[in-house]
Amino acid sequence: GENVEQHPSTLSVQEGDSAVIKCTYSDSASNYFPWYKQELGKRPQLIIDIRSNVGEKKDQRIAVTLNKTAKHFSLHITETQPEDSAVYFCAAIPISGYSTLTFGKGTMLLVSP
């Protein structure tokens, strides 16, 4: 099955800095890569996603890049704000006949004022 590795496990930045979280996946047939943000005690919420027919997608301060050859994708957050502090999960969907996600272990992002 699919295996998703995520790095780093924790990331501390100063407000206004950029943050980058990287993920690799194992199943070359995976074609959908969402990123979820989970605040403490809250549900995971989709913040951005990318499909294998594009290499980059941007939404305001958040961008995701995908390199299918290398089987890795990254989340980029620019001009970080304290409210960006949360755990971020990457995920991938393997081609297996049903849509389910394999998640990475998460990155705790701490943005200091």
Add this chain to the structure above:
Amino acid sequence: ETGVTQSPTHLIKTRGQQVTLRCSSQSGHNTVSWYQQALGQGPQFIFQYYREEENGRGNFPPRFSGLQFPNYSSELNVNALELDDSALYLCASSLTGGIGTGELFFGEGSRLTVL
């Protein structure tokens, strides 16, 4: 508000007991997936239901079972509870059981503690 609701929000059980968790999917969604999220970990796929049938299963033993009802709501049942079953159980609904499609909308989860 995503519209996915789960109950109960918190519960405490002892080893060997059985538990049933419930999920109401977002209106119009016919697919429900269940995930187990241990503390400090990413969600792990348990199983998925599509139009009342199990449509895929992760690496969980048979004592984890489920149901989906005609209104697409769902239940997760866990028998013979073990300490390691302590986790946040997340239900997620989506529009389709198809491949690589459709955002998953998560509920707030049911936090199970097994003593």
